[in-house]
Amino acid sequence: MxxxxxxxxxxxxxxxxxxxxxxxxxxxxxxxxxxxxxxxxxxxxxxxxxxxxxxxxxxxxxxxxxxxxxxxxxxxxxxxxxxxxxxxxxxxxxxxxxxxxxxxxxxxxxxxxxxxxxxxxxxxxxxxxxxxxxxxxxxxxxxxxxxPAEQRLAAYEMLMDELNRTHLGQGMDIYWHNEHEVDITTDQYLEMCACKTGCLGRIVARLAAILTDQPADVEQALATYAELTAVAFQIGDDILDVENSLGRAGDFGKEFGNDVREGKKTLLVIHALSESNPETADRLRDILSADTNTEDDILEALAILEETDSVEYARERALDIAATACAELDTLPLDDETDRKLREFTEFVIDRDV
Amino acid sequence: MxxxxxxxxxxxxxxxxxxxxxxxxxxxxxxxxxxxxxxxxxxxxxxxxxxxxxxxxxxxxxxxxxxxxxxxxxxxxxxxxxxxxxxxxxxxxxxxxxxxxxxxxxxxxxxxxxxxxxxxxxxxxxxxxxxxxxxxxxxxxxxxxxxPAEQRLAAYEMLMDELNRTHLGQGMDIYWHNEHEVDITTDQYLEMCACKTGCLGRIVARLAAILTDQPADVEQALATYAELTAVAFQIGDDILDVENSLGRAGDFGKEFGNDVREGKKTLLVIHALSESNPETADRLRDILSADTNTEDDILEALAILEETDSVEYARERALDIAATACAELDTLPLDDETDRKLREFTEFVIDRDV
Missing domain, CATH: 1.10.600.10 (Farnesyl Diphosphate Synthase)
Incomplete structure (x- = not known):
């Protein structure tokens, strides 16, 4: 290598x-x-x-x-x-x-x-x-x-599985952006990440397993590792957007308060909604579903996320998911060097500042 | 049936x-x-x-x-x-x-x-x-x-062929719309139709052949029949847009002068450009590439198409292509009733008024 x-x-x-x-x-x-x-x-x-x-x-x-x-x-x-x-x-x-x-x-x-x-x-x-x-x-x-024909067919059927679920995930995500009253659960948010971001990770893993002719349980374990790492990555992305907007991280290359502007129902938002009193929760919903936001609106939304310790909550969840991802590696017949690289990679996707 | x-x-x-x-x-x-x-x-x-x-x-x-x-x-x-x-x-x-x-x-x-x-x-x-x-x-x-696995694989590989060419066709078509100086040949226009519209026809044909386990030459002949019928259909569509705009056909359900507005480089346009003097050809190019057109602009473009007998030219080409499509049917092991239906269908796609 x-x-x-x-x-x-x-x-x-x-x-x-x-x-x-x-x-x-x-x-x-x-x-x-x-x-x-x-x-x-x-x-x-x-x-x-x-x-x-x-x-x-x-x-x-x-x-x-x-x-x-x-x-x-x-x-x-x-x-x-x-x-x-x-x-x-x-x-x-x-x-x-x-x-x-x-x-x-x-x-x-x-x-x-x-x-x-x-x-x-x-x-x-x-x-x-x-x-x-x-x-x-x-x-x-x-x-x-x-x-061989068997591998080609296995690859195509895998791709059809995963590319279909990608569109389910994207469908949930954009539908949630557009609606004011979307009462989604944490598990539905994580499913959206698993579909939208995770399926491309699963394609990476399953394609490698299929083309090198691994048994089904190895393909499945590697897919789970890649899927959960991608979910952790997505949560890391949501955290970075907020941290950067709060001036706590490096230049993220995105606009200030981008996710709030887009009305994204992130894990941080779901947590803040459940931890706030009804008026504060309604105010957060209003800001997220508004067509345009002032800078003050964005700052108010960020403050609600901060007061409810949403960043810390999301980071905990991401770490849990990353740990579950790495546990899959224990079952896989990978050499030590690869195993180490993959664990580092999973750690990196949460702790990165770009 | x-x-x-x-x-x-x-x-x-x-x-x-x-x-x-x-x-x-x-x-x-x-x-x-x-x-x-x-x-x-x-x-x-x-x-x-x-x-x-x-x-x-x-x-x-x-x-x-x-x-x-x-x-x-x-x-x-x-x-x-x-x-x-x-x-x-x-x-x-x-x-x-x-x-x-x-x-x-x-x-x-x-x-x-x-x-x-x-x-x-x-x-x-x-x-x-x-x-x-x-x-x-x-x-x-x-x-x-x-x-059976063989049919699944054959179907997937066929779909990847055809769906790729669909995007080639669409790519050519929209690129041509957006450019003023596009000097395309009749054969390039027909290729665009064969890719953009014809490939979906080919999918219909090849899927039927694959799933009923026909030999390769039958799949190929049926695909050619469907592709060429789709090309004839596309030319029919372009003719109808002009005829309807000239008040010669029924309600086509589209806006007046739609293709001119969109700047489509149809077979009629290619013919008119080659049959006009340089000034008239330039004027037609200008109207087609303009961001907005007045009603007079549209009428002027339609008049140029009319003066150059472009509708007649396009109809001749469509009839030729339809005849080639039907010639493929001669080689196919279809029952008489189906053969008759398909010939009627190909005739219909050119002569329809909706």
Missing amino acids: RETLAEWRPAVDEAIADLVPREIDDEHLETFFGEPTYEYDSAGIQRALSDPLWELLDRGGKRWRAVLFLVFVEGFGEDPEEYLHYACIPEVLHNGTIIVDDVEDEATKRRGEPALHHIYDQDVALNAGNAMYFLPLKLLTQTQADL | RETLAEWRPAVDEAIADLVPREIDDEHLETFFGEPTYEYDSAGIQRALSDPLWELLDRGGKRWRAVLFLVFVEGFGEDPEEYLHYACIPEVLHNGTIIVDDVEDEATKRRGEPALHHIYDQDVALNAGNAMYFLPLKLLTQTQADL
């Missing part, structure tokens, strides 16, 4: 460039998509698919999903260099969801620059994001000479 | 309701998506997925893709009643693309009522549309007890 995880990024990007080259030509289109019935417009496809994808990737990102996949593969005793193409699958899917989420959330920024639908027209950005849901899935077929 | 094609609609809708019930409860979610890690919010999922889907389906639509699939299945000597669930796959995919396309095109109306993103928030509409890309695909796994 390369010395540090960050060293994988150029190799991952090269593999992504095999899937979606920076310069698209007819030869690539014919190889990847098959002979046209009439004639491709490679210049148009370049602008509609490749340019938006590389615009986003070139802004940075740590390629965590690809790297985690490669760590899993190595942990099962295989050479990760030989699995680089498959590492693109969760990575491109993830970047596709980013583009679509930004359209859905009407986000203005992404990685410090304008969101993609502000650079390209919204229709181009959206179609590119959606294309990124299917482009990487075709890799399993494209490289089918290498992959 | 039921007496008329329209009689299938209630049965198709029942099958769709098995996939996405009008009333979603925890039991359905657990059966279809599996046990939750924590707890589903069935009320939220009802509002985020089921309500938008049924809002669209209940407005009408002929379920052509489902019915065509059932006609193919019967043509291969199988009982269509036993394939109703699979008929949902192309139908739900198609309706998902409608929701997403309407967001991309910023459409205001759909089937005579407000587009879905004007009824629900855009984020909810978009997520529901995207979910409809994956919900039906899971049916192949869900009903896996009935379907």
Whole structure:
């Protein structure tokens, strides 16, 4: 394995460039998509698919999903260099969801620059994001000479499971944003995280297990590890948004009070609602469901979260979930070095300040 | 087979309701998506997925893709009643693309009522549309007890082929709308139709062939029939938009001069550009690429299309393509009754006035 995880990024990007080259030509289109019935417009496809994808990737990102996949593969005793193409699958899917989420959330920024639908027209950005849901899935077929039919089928059925649950999670989340009176439970919030964020983690884990031919119980345990780590990550994200808005963390690269503005029903909000008196709870609901908020509104909402010790509560829950995630590792046939890396990774997703 | 094609609609809708019930409860979610890690919010999922889907389906639509699939299945000597669930796959995919396309095109109306993103928030509409890309695909796994592994894999690999090309087609189309100087060829326009509209036809055909276990050459010939019929249908659509705007056809349910407003590079436009003198061609390009058009602009563009006999040209091309589509039927082992129905269908898609 390369010395540090960050060293994988150029190799991952090269593999992504095999899937979606920076310069698209007819030869690539014919190889990847098959002979046209009439004639491709490679210049148009370049602008509609490749340019938006590389615009986003070139802004940075740590390629965590690809790297985690490669760590899993190595942990099962295989050479990760030989699995680089498959590492693109969760990575491109993830970047596709980013583009679509930004359209859905009407986000203005992404990685410090304008969101993609502000650079390209919204229709181009959206179609590119959606294309990124299917482009990487075709890799399993494209490289089918290498992959037995059983593994291809197992991978497709796994992907259909998880990509369906992703949309359930996103559906719950955005529906909750839009409603004033949403009385969700902690478990429903965690389910939303498990679906929306966790399923992509499960794809990383299950794909690594399927492609290295692990038994079902190993695939399941690794999936649970990845899912719960992703849930802890999501809670960490919610905590960071608040801490950063309170001036307690580093530059988070997001706007001040972003989650409050979006009306997100985070674990912190659910806790604050249950710990506040009815008037305070109503006031918090009002601020979250308002179409626009003043800076004072945001500060008031943050103060309610603070008074109810919501950050501490959320951190406790995240730590519990992370511990449960790591307990799954005990059952897995991974080498010591991989086991250590994964435990560090899970610790990092909660304690990070960016 | 039921007496008329329209009689299938209630049965198709029942099958769709098995996939996405009008009333979603925890039991359905657990059966279809599996046990939750924590707890589903069935009320939220009802509002985020089921309500938008049924809002669209209940407005009408002929379920052509489902019915065509059932006609193919019967043509291969199988009982269509036993394939109703699979008929949902192309139908739900198609309706998902409608929701997403309407967001991309910023459409205001759909089937005579407000587009879905004007009824629900855009984020909810978009997520529901995207979910409809994956919900039906899971049916192949869900009903896996009935379907041998080979057919499941063949179906998934076919779907990945076709859904990727769908996004190529949509990418070309919207990129062309947004650009002033797009010098596309007739063959590139036809390729866009073959990808964007034709691939869904190919899914209908190839799914019917795969699930009834036809040899590869039959699957291919049926796919070509369906693809070319869809291309002819698309050209028919472009013709109808112009004829209706010129007051020559019935109520097409679309706005006056819609395609000109959207800046669509249709076959009619490509022909008119090549048949006009440079000034007239430039004027047509200007109108098509303008952000807003007056009624006079639209009338001017329509006049240019008329002077260059573009409607007649497009109709000739559509008829040629339809004839090529029907020639594929000669090679197929379909019963006479099915053969007749399919030839009528192909004729209808060009000559329809709605």
